[in-house]
Amino acid sequence: xxxxxxxxxxxxxxxxxxxxxxxxxxxxxxxxxxxxxxxxxxxxxxxxxxxxxxxxxxxxxxxxxxxxxxxxxxxxxxxxxxxxxxxxxxxxxxxxxxxxxxxxxxxxxxxxxxxxxxxxxxxxxxxxxxxxxxxxxxxxxxxxxxxxxxxxxxxxxxxxxxxxxxxxxxxxxxxxxxxxxxxxxxxxxxxxxxxxx
Numbered sequence: 001x002x003x004x005x006x007x008x009x010x011x012x013x014x015x016x017x018x019x020x021x022x023x024x025x026x027x028x029x030x031x032x033x034x035x036x037x038x039x040x041x042x043x044x045x046x047x048x049x050x051x052x053x054x055x056x057x058x059x060x061x062x063x064x065x066x067x068x069x070x071x072x073x074x075x076x077x078x079x080x081x082x083x084x085x086x087x088x089x090x091x092x093x094x095x096x097x098x099x100x101x102x103x104x105x106x107x108x109x110x111x112x113x114x115x116x117x118x119x120x121x122x123x124x125x126x127x128x129x130x131x132x133x134x135x136x137x138x139x140x141x142x143x144x145x146x147x148x149x150x151x152x153x154x155x156x157x158x159x160x161x162x163x164x165x166x167x168x169x170x171x172x173x174x175x176x177x178x179x180x181x182x183x184x185x186x187x188x189x190x191x192x193x194x195x196x197x
Contacts, residue, residue: 060165066118067125070125071172077115081185081188084104088100088102089197099193105185108185116135117136124166125167127147127148129149129152133147135147142186146169146180148170149168153165
């Protein structure tokens with residue numbers, strides 16, 4: 001009888017060890033180890049948080065690369081606008097030169113709208129927290145007022161480490177000025193076309 005009991009205990013221990021190896025889990029149900037089950041729940045929560053931080057860390061550099069490239073392009077376009085305006089300035093510029101400069105400036109304005117409407121995975125980067133709203137639209141050649149909001153959006157790269165990933169486009173296109181860059185360019189185009197120095 002004792003030998004049979006020992007064989008049964010050994011068989012049960014073997015079955016338990018096989019189940020542990022095949023499942024990879026020491027605890028199958030909370031009653032197996034209540035303290036261990038509680039610790040496992042806490043650890044799963046921590047792992048979920050770390051996974052979220054990892055995913056954020058993986059996508060944030062790509063998103064910020066798009067932002068950086070876009071802002072650099074905006075600076076280049078503003079410098080090109082200055083050059084175009086200077087080429088049409090003065091009494092020596094002919095009407096055809098002024099018209100060419102005006103067309104160039106209109107192209108630059110359109111390209112700036114496109115830049116400020118940049119997206120990353122379908123989310124607008126310069127609409128503040130309104131990620132599904134285009135910051136600027138164009139109707140009949142006129143650029144709308146800013147359609148986003150002034151809030152910025154951040155993601156956590158870790159506890160206490162936020163990173164801004166969506167920006168207020170109006171602070172780029174207008175800043176503290178009373179008119180945005182699109183109004184300035186439209187006024188500049190009119191001045192060039194009419195020969196107003």
